[in-house]
Amino acid sequence: MSDQFDPDLRDAVQFHGHLCTGLTLGYRVAKAALRELKADRPHDEELVAVVENDSCAVDAIQFITGATFGKGNLIFRDYGKHVYTFYNRATGKGVRISENYRGFENDARYPELKKRQDAGEDVSREMDQFKMEKTAAILRADEKEFLNIEPVAAHPPAEAKIRASVRCAQCGERFMESRGRVKGGKIVCIPCFERI
Ligand SMILES: [Zn+2]
């Protein structure tokens, strides 16, 4: 890992396990969000992140902004979009960041490589080379051309409330009441409900 990288990116790579395009995208989004919300204190619990995908990018978001699942200030919406909304509870400011990178849209190499790979050819070296180029381009890209950043007025989603827990009638383990299912007239947990 090269020394020329920002320590935040270097550490995020360590956390994530590898350097990839998704992580790099998440890194740029996280940096922009902290700057826009003036929440430069990392791991500030006042910060809430709503992520609309569960890709590699979200590891960088979690690592750099400190919004994590465990703290309840990372909210996942399964929309499959590179859209990230951040709120600073201390200031009431919010920002929506979406990815708008067109640099590779017209790059014919990827579909070509994919075709050869699907046909059984070993293209791993060329594929790695392509991905590293893309990663480097994301790092260099002019933020204005690469990200759409717009303020949002809405409030962050409500904080997760502590809900009552109940015991599953089948496995006996405790679970959040709101996750209960009814099976044969008994309240059970989701894994037991889905087990045939
Ligand atoms: Zn990755």
Ligand SMILES: [Zn+2]
């Ligand atoms: Zn159960």
